[in-house]
Amino acid sequence: MELDKKYRNYLMPLLQPNNTISLLKAVLNFSIFFFTILVGIVAYQDYFWYVPLLWIPLILVIFKSFLFLHDTGHYNMFSARIMNEIVGRTSGLITTFPYGLWQYVHNYHHKTFANLDERDFNPEIWIMTVEEYRNASEGKKLFYRFVRSKFARFALIPLINFLLTRIPSKRGSIQSNTSILMSDAAYIIIGYFILHYDLGMEVLWTLGAPWFIAYSVVAMVFYMQHQYEEVKWYRKEKWSLLEASIHGASFMDFGPFLNSISENVRYHHVHHYNCAIPSVNLPKVHQDIFESHHIKPVHFKTFYKCLNLKLWDEKKNKMVPIPKQ
Secondary structure, eight states, X not given: OOHHXXXXXXXXXGGOOOHHHHHHHHHHHXXXXXXXXXXXXXXXXXXXXXXXXXXXXXXXXXXXXXXXXXXXXXTOSOSSHHHHHHHHHHHHHHHTOOHHHHHHHHHXXXXXXXXXXXXXXXXXXXXXXXXXXXXXXXXXXXXXXXXXXXXXXXXXXXXXXXXXXXXXXXXXXXXXXXXXXXXXXXXXXXXXXXXXXXXXXXXXXXXXXXXXXXXXXXXXXXXXXXXXXXXXOBOGGGOOHXXXXXXXXXXXXXXXXXXXXXXXXTBHHHHHXXXXXXXXXXXHHIIIIIGGGOOOOEXXXXXXXXXXXXXXXXXXXXXXXXXXO
């Protein structure tokens, strides 16, 4: 019996968000963000070297804002669409990733993840097969190695994403491009007031490093959701939602602290099976449905090792490093 048919009735009550808890989380997160920035601006002149103490809470709230952006993009954080839109767009401004663009790109990702024949416009990091890499030009190989390098992943991804998400795309939808333009307009207005009141250095010193670090952590998390040692990729004729969710999306273990603050993003395999499940209910669905599949956790400490796995080997059916020249 297909899993979706067998558990359809079981899942229905678990698709309802807890609006009260979600609202409290959002209000607390946004309040900490704006209050901490205000404290940093006020403290800049007389307590310059104490401002970095504010970076820790800012990193956490920016990280959480990415998670809110993700959940509201699926409309699973609140029952009301308008509440998802408000929290999602606010989170988009904080993270600098336009809400409508995130929805467009991420929803496409859900349709195509772990599918080798759907990589022409795939939000996951660029991945080639061993055969494709072997037949590529030297220039393309060099560019691929750079894109998949540790330096690019740690240092460049935040800046590249920031720049690319400011520019409307021909491949984007009306909604995603409108979201980009609205976001850009908001930043122009915010930037005007920052410059008008001569607060540029204060805001940069308070917010710059936390934003970059939080973005890098998010990039690591998103990378490990589909780029790890046991991951499987399928050709279109063999792809199924169930198999791709179990074997093409990770069940992560960040350690006790990150597990407790990451809105259950570690249950990414469950999320891909049904993205309407609110994050608070993902552990229960994993325990009741997916635990019997004995999915091996992917530990966050293996991130550096996962960065070496850059090609999909269709003969060995696994991720492998780029062969040495």
